[in-house]
Amino acid sequence: MVHLRGAVALLGRFPALAGVDLDVDRRRIVLLRGANGAGKTTLLRALAGLVPISAGEAIVLGVDLRVDHKSVRPRVGLLAHGAGLYDELSVADNVRFWTLAAGAVLADAESAMARLGLDGRLSDVSVGRLSTGQRRRTSLACLIARRPELWLLDEPHAGLDKEGRDVVDELVRDAADAGATIILSSHELDRAIDLADEIVTLGGGVALDDSGAGGDGHVA
Amino acid sequence: MVHLRGAVALLGRFPALAGVDLDVDRRRIVLLRGANGAGKTTLLRALAGLVPISAGEAIVLGVDLRVDHKSVRPRVGLLAHGAGLYDELSVADNVRFWTLAAGAVLADAESAMARLGLDGRLSDVSVGRLSTGQRRRTSLACLIARRPELWLLDEPHAGLDKEGRDVVDELVRDAADAGATIILSSHELDRAIDLADEIVTLGGGVALDDSGAGGDGHVA
Amino acid sequence: MLHDAWLIARKDLKLEIRSRVALNQVVPFALLVLVLFAFALDPDRGLLEKATPGLYWIAVLFSGLLAMQRSFAVEAADGVTDALRLSGLAPAGIYLGKTLSVAVQLLVLEVLLGVGVAVLYGTSMTGWLLLLATIVVATAAISTAGTLFGVVAAGLRVRETLLPLLLLPVLAPVLIGATRAFEAALSGTPSEGWPWVGLMSVFAAVYVVAGIFGFGPLMEES
């Protein structure tokens, strides 16, 4: 599903990815960890085709990103720090819009909202009024309604309450079972390590040698 | 330091705080927890004098918020979800500006940046280019340079790496020892519970009776 | 592509209906631009009498700029640009959708402003036809070019200042054309106006094509 060799990505002139190697198979759940500024977000965005790879190999979902970085986009789902929602529209309007935009049907939007607990009072509230966690849930609902093949989750647990975290874990496991591939970054290792099949530690824009799943592998 | 009785705060017409009771003494570290949308952020903002209290009693740092919600502001430090930084200025310029604005001296800014690991390459990078965790560190540096009497931290651990979390915990403990009062909200209970002296659970805009808690929401 | 365009246009118009920015603020702003010029260009010199069509179109242009700013401010929200890129919506569809929603807002504005001008000057039937045609074609020209340049400025932090800079010179020919056509209609010589309408149609057509093919690459950078 994902195959990177020496992938370099520049943000401005700064090499945020300085030669990353990464291989992820179908149905795997991979955890990216690493210090602040290690390049986790940049890596996820690069895999989504949003940050161009300027050197090395990068093949995602069978597409060579250096040749064509657009055609993977509709097939991935990225949960980013920016919510990607229209503040002035209601929760329901937002989820429906992004669902339809991804070519899915309205029923998917409804079930996604129900899954994330957004179907009651909240569905008519403007997104701009929501609490942090509620916004995050709305972004997640938009993501799952798209049914992506590759899930790229940037700190998916952040901002969610206990119940929300459980929902996320469940969603991730269900998606993996259904054949999707999941790459997530996290600083909440306790929770994320349980969820992940593999752990990759980033540091200084490269994947550091790691002791594999479940291993400690902490880098100072 | 903080005394609330039946405090009500409206966001638009929505009673985000629906009668909160809360008492916090000096040097205490209080953890607010609760589901998404429970009112944690609103409570912290209300204590900072940013959201008006429309009913009930609210006394913070000896000031009655219903009479005067402005004079507490320079005395509190709020770490909010919004970074409160100018994207186009560098890290150092931002921290210096907010430090001087709070009436502190430039040396405070330097030591705060050093404390949060922002004194190397990063100090000249524009804030808009930073990673999530680095932004968060910059906001924290601005906060500690102000030396507030009351620290209001909204999910202080979110987005920080392991080392950053340790720094936060250390800062909080040092501040409490130095006589400050700390109220923080968090969803990362494992870490936050260790840090806190007291736990208050919010739900539906009120402080809920807590398991193992006294009648008015106190935990030993 | 048309399906995508419709989705985007509907979303934008729903946003407008919820926030009423165009109605409550852009329309008064257009009136304001008109009146301001009256102040600056001293009435007793008789300058204004002749200049009304030009002023009308300047007012439309500046208000259109505002509508365009708003249209792209909406998409500049945290993460929305990325979400659009990932969405799978055809860039050409997004372009057409945004063009459509801006055009609808501009048309409402122009009709509100224009009825006044036409009545005040009392024009003939053929004059009316030309006025209408000018309005439709000029709107198409403004919104097609505007949306294309809007995306160039979108996502940049300096959006608010860059867009006018890019857009106004590009639209200068439309300003002349629409003004001349209006003058022709109001002075009872519509035959002089129709060539301008033709010219603006060509302009709009060029920009539609440019937009359909250029929007994708332009959405990329930022």
Added chain:
Amino acid sequence: MLHDAWLIARKDLKLEIRSRVALNQVVPFALLVLVLFAFALDPDRGLLEKATPGLYWIAVLFSGLLAMQRSFAVEAADGVTDALRLSGLAPAGIYLGKTLSVAVQLLVLEVLLGVGVAVLYGTSMTGWLLLLATIVVATAAISTAGTLFGVVAAGLRVRETLLPLLLLPVLAPVLIGATRAFEAALSGTPSEGWPWVGLMSVFAAVYVVAGIFGFGPLMEES
């Protein structure tokens, strides 16, 4: 208060130096507005000759609007408004600081635009004095009123459209005054211009006072 004002002004000017929005974009925009009017007001009618002072000030006004928008866009970033409220900076200081930085940017703009106008018209020494005084006083008037209304619109999602709507009618008298004063200076009758300078000073004084007292309450909620 003055210390706070200085802090804010320095920060804003540093931001401008790093981003160069005013220099690279607002100045060209002003030139553009001037040229656009040349298009709209067909030169062969001789309208333009007479209208130059008015056009100059309209160009300044619209560019000032843009500078003001930018000045408040900067403060609208995530959490900055709250941070300002919590900072302990005196609202009056913030007001004066922002006014100052806008005024400095406008002055640069006006001098760049104005040298051309003055040279074209070739004025006398007293004319020069009046021109300078007009520029200084009108700038003060535009930036004091602009900053005050800037904060009225600040923090709202509709900021981009609301500010022009509020500000332009308020500044209309300044537009007249500055235009008349320029006309007086250029036509060699400066004595007719000085009363206008006085009037604009009063205007600026009223708004400084209103700003110093009104900025606090306005910054409060959003």
Added chain:
Amino acid sequence: MTTETAGPFGASDSGPTSTGSRTTMILGVVTLVALGVLVLFGLILSPADENQGDAVRIMYVHVPSATLSYVGCFLTAIGSAVFLWRKSRWWDLVAYASAEVAALFTAFTLVTGMLWGRPTWGVFWVWDARLTSEAMLMLLLLGYLAVRGIAADYGVRAKRAAIVGLLLVPNVFIVRQSVQWWRTLHQTPTLSLSGAEIQGLMLFSLFTGFIAITLSFIWMVIHRFRVAWLEEQVDAEGLDTAIAERRAEGVVS
């Protein structure tokens, strides 16, 4: 625990409980009668003007409504000032109500003026100083109403609107004065027909015009105020239920 139902600005203001009352009804009847008298004198009993013919009859509504558009602006400014000073919601709504009515009267002045302009000047509109300044006043009021209409909390809206409302005064003044500042003062034959030259029935008709228009102004402001007040009341009434519902959310989770 008790929760006050009053809004952020306290319960001290007392206000109406319905859109009308005995007094407003009587006032309404009196207004209607006055308007009837105005129609009688204005359209039937008063003579046509030598120069202008029947068009002069527009004056009986045009001039009073122009005057009341100023009154409305001043009332708005007063309401805004008291609101800022005493935090009184009552006065805030007075400002709001009178701004709306002032906008209406300004529009009415513009319309009647334009209708008058067609027969006397041959065009509906000229960029004359007075006309332009009245148009500018209209725009200032629209700006004020735009601030009232922004989607923000009551306190935000009210405070910002109050500052704008307060600044209406210098602007009304400046806009009015700009008539004098124009290089050449606008002069048309009709405008020389000022107060002193109107006599007899025409003067009386103008007088009834003033009374009738003033009464309608008062009536409208009162009603607009009462409606706005009741809208606020409805919001406040919902608060107790809203608080109860909000608390219930906590029990579930």
